[in-house]
Amino acid sequence: MPRAVPAPLRRALTRTASRAVHRAWNRLQEAGAVTRERPGPHAFRGIGTGTRLAFPQGTVFGAPWIELGAHCVVGAEVTLTAGMMPGLDLGPDPVLTLGDGVVLGRGSHVIAHSRVTIGDDVFFGPYCYVTSTNHSYDDPHEPVGKQWPRAAPVEIGSGSWLGHGAVVLPGARLGRNVVVAAASVVRGDVPDHAVVAGAPARVVRRWDADGGWQPPLRTPPPVPVPEGVTAEQLLALAEGDALVPEPGTLEERPER
Template identity: 60%
Template structure:
């Protein structure tokens, strides 16, 4: 008697589901074992790797990590490039080239490419696909291919508490102040003052907070819903694992805890 077609189809479907579960379980195991942390650095020898910091697997291009310093409690997403210098194996001197402060979050498939000095303060967060570099190509010699002309380095600094939106580009020489919002897709160069929102290519200041005037132009979106009564900061920290600060005025600081979503997303 031939095997019923319906039973055969059901058996094949069960097998596909089982194989799928196995593949996903195996990949989660690989991601867990491949992640880089102070306890499990793998083949990498960073200049410093702070407590609680974790680089997700698979990593992007990482080389000359001896000149890359990461502070504590950073989260680095998958396929993030962290590099210092032109090529692996260089001696880049006594000082770090890339310095990332504590509590930073680097979105997946971002690139931080340092040659002279890139400094991220504490609690700098980026969306995915952000590009930060301190080197640009020269093109002034019309008779020489641009890729063969000697590049120009200018240090980059991003102030603590800043947010860099998806796909933004931070160019050589950029100096961003504290708590700056960079809109998605913006191309940033030059000085950006504290508590500013910048957007466009090239990026321009579209909103700024000052103690005298507050936010100009005013933020017209509704404030985030408050945390329910009775939830303590300690409970939030235990739940999320970060040093959270509730929205609202704190010691005379900006009144709005959240950035304008229309500018940052």
């Protein structure tokens, strides 16, 4: 029977093995990171000075049509794709562009089947998803995943911030310094200096040069109209005149 390893020695061996694993992983992360000087297997259209893609990278293809600005930080397991599949000729222009100082949080995806432009100093939280393509569902008899997708360019303005798990759909155009709340789903146009939240996202705050941060303008709820009121009476009310009911149309109210 082999002799049991004494507990103090077993703990020491475990600590030593743990340190060795972490040292090896740190060396692997350093060696596997992608930079301008060490592009690894990816022939990007351009990588700016100081930009770094952490190891391990997520799915990357269409690199010749992906342009990364200077001093970008791309977290681990981030997917960057240009085109619907690898090996396509996408023409002379870039399809996916990151400006300077962009930060993409761990596990985020940027899917550029058509043009996706991300401005300078845009920050993504973890696990954000930006896509220029979505499945169509026009044919009710065909599985949605087999129907030809629709594509529309996406723009995210400089200085914007996307919270954890935010989704930006095809055709979205975000202005400058836009804040997207966590788990929001953005489509359509978002003005400069706005905060959006929800699914679908709605503007919940906007910056006004005179009054600072303001809630969005809201349309007042419709005023209920008593049964029997005529168009002439509604017009008189809108012009500030008193409503005078026609005989037999409104119940008389007792004097108080």
